[in-house]
Amino acid sequence: MKKNKQTGFATRAIHDGQEPDPLTGAVTVPIYPTSTYVQQGIGENKGYEYSRVSNPTRTRLEENLASLEGGMAAPVFASGMAAINAVACMLKSGDHVVCGNDLYGGTPRLFNQVLTCFGLEFSYVDTSEAENVERAIRRNTRMVYVETPTNPLMRLSDLAAISQICRRKKVQLVVDNTFMSPYFQQPLALGADMVVHSTTKFLNGHSDGLGGVVVCSTPKQAEKLAFLQKAAGAILSPFECWLVLRGVKTLAARMEIHDRNGRMVAGFLAEHKKVGKVFYPGLPDHPQHELAKRQMSGFGSMITFETGSLKNANKMLKKLRVCSLGESLGGVETLISHPATMTHAGLGEKGRKAIGITDGMVRISVGIEDIEDILDDLEVGLGAI
Ligand SMILES: *Cc1c(COP(=O)(O)O)cnc(C)c1O
Numbered sequence: 001m002k003k004n005k006q007t008g009f010a011t012r013a014i015h016d017g018q019e020p021d022p023l024t025g026a027v028t029v030p031i032y033p034t035s036t037y038v039q040q041g042i043g044e045n046k047g048y049e050y051s052r053v054s055n056p057t058r059t060r061l062e063e064n065l066a067s068l069e070g071g072m073a074a075p076v077f078a079s080g081m082a083a084i085n086a087v088a089c090m091l092k093s094g095d096h097v098v099c100g101n102d103l104y105g106g107t108p109r110l111f112n113q114v115l116t117c118f119g120l121e122f123s124y125v126d127t128s129e130a131e132n133v134e135r136a137i138r139r140n141t142r143m144v145y146v147e148t149p150t151n152p153l154m155r156l157s158d159l160a161a162i163s164q165i166c167r168r169k170k171v172q173l174v175v176d177n178t179f180m181s182p183y184f185q186q187p188l189a190l191g192a193d194m195v196v197h198s199t200t201k202f203l204n205g206h207s208d209g210l211g212g213v214v215v216c217s218t219p220k221q222a223e224k225l226a227f228l229q230k231a232a233g234a235i236l237s238p239f240e241c242w243l244v245l246r247g248v249k250t251l252a253a254r255m256e257i258h259d260r261n262g263r264m265v266a267g268f269l270a271e272h273k274k275v276g277k278v279f280y281p282g283l284p285d286h287p288q289h290e291l292a293k294r295q296m297s298g299f300g301s302m303i304t305f306e307t308g309s310l311k312n313a314n315k316m317l318k319k320l321r322v323c324s325l326g327e328s329l330g331g332v333e334t335l336i337s338h339p340a341t342m343t344h345a346g347l348g349e350k351g352r353k354a355i356g357i358t359d360g361m362v363r364i365s366v367g368i369e370d371i372e373d374i375l376d377d378l379e380v381g382l383g384a385i
Helices: 009-015 056-069 080-088 106-113 130-136 159-169 219-232 238-248 251-271 289-295 310-319 345-355 371-383
Strands: 096-100 121-125 141-147 172-176 194-198 212-216 302-306 335-337 361-365
Touching: 009 056, 009 251, 056 212, 056 238, 080 106, 080 194, 080 212, 080 219, 096 106, 106 121, 121 130, 130 141, 130 159, 141 159, 159 172, 212 219, 251 302, 251 371, 310 361, 310 371
Parallel strands: 096 121, 096 141, 141 172, 172 194
Antiparallel strands: 194 212, 302 361, 335 361
C-alpha cells in the first residue's frame, strides 16, 4: 500500500503485482507451472530456485494481496486453515492464545484437537466486549485471535479497542478478515498485527479453488512466514494463485453488489412474518450497528436468520431453486448453510447452546444474482414453513 497509496482500491486490485509480463507483454500474469529454475552458476539465479520457496505467479499474488490489505507481505497458503496453522506455528510450546468464542468451526478444531498436542494453550472469550480480552490475557499470552463479524452470529469486535489492549500488554493481534474482505474492513489500519483470510471465499469469489493468506505488518513476521512456507510447504499452487489473481480483479465490483443485495435481503427477512431474529450488522437494531458503521465501510452479504426449528429450516431449504444449500460463502452464487448440522456440528449441542446457535438458524451468503430472483426464491422457500 505504501508505494501506491495514491491509487484507489479497485485500481490496486487490478494492477498491483500485475505488471505486464516482462517477456511478452501479456496483460495477464502467466501461470508458471515449474518446480525448479535453471541457475546461471553456483549461487547465481534470477531470484527463483525452487517453487516451494517461491514461484513468479505466487509472488504476483502475494504483492497484490499485501497492497489490498495495506500490509508489507502476504504469503499465501494451500487453504485458509493452512494459513491459520502457519500463524500458530509462529508461536512456541507453552504460549497461550486468547480467541473469540464464535470462530469459524475449523479454527477451534485445529487449535484444540491438533495444536494443544504441541503445548500451545487456547482460551475462548466473547471478544465483542474488549474487557473480556484484557481479562483473559495471562503472563504467557502471546496472541489474541479474533474474527469480526463472527460466523454465524454476526457479532462484532472493536478492533481499535482490542489492538490498544494488545499493544499495552505486548501481545500480537491477529484478525480473520474473511467475511468482510479488505474492501470493507482494514484491520491493519485499526492496529492489528496480522490479518488472515480464507481466499476461498470473497477474495477468489468464484467458488473454484481453496487458498489462504497471512498479511503481515513487519519484516520479522514476513521473514518467519516465508520460512514456514519453505519449511512446512503448505504453499498455494501456481494455478490456484492465478485463480485468486483473476478473482481479485473484480473484488471491488463484486463487493458493491454483495453489499447492496445483502442489505435488500436483510431488510426483506427482517419484515417477513415467518422469520424470527435476523443477524446482520447493517440493520439498525443490530446491537453493534454503530460500531459496524465506524469500523467497516460496508455491511457485506453474510446474514443469519431464525426459522424456528430444524424442521422449518429444512422445509424452506428444500424449496429453494436460485439459492443453493452448501457449505462455504463469498462466491458469486447465493449459498445457504445450516450451521447446527454443517459448519458448527462439531461444537455439539451444548457448545452451540452456550454461544447461542439454534437448530432453526440459517445462514445465507448473498450472491450477486439479480436481487428480484433471490427475493422471489426466498419468498417461495419461506412460504413452505
Ligand atoms: C472458510 C473459512 C476458513 C477456512 O478456510 P479454508 O480455505 O476452508 O481452509 C477460515 N476462516 C473463515 C472465517 C472461513 O470462512
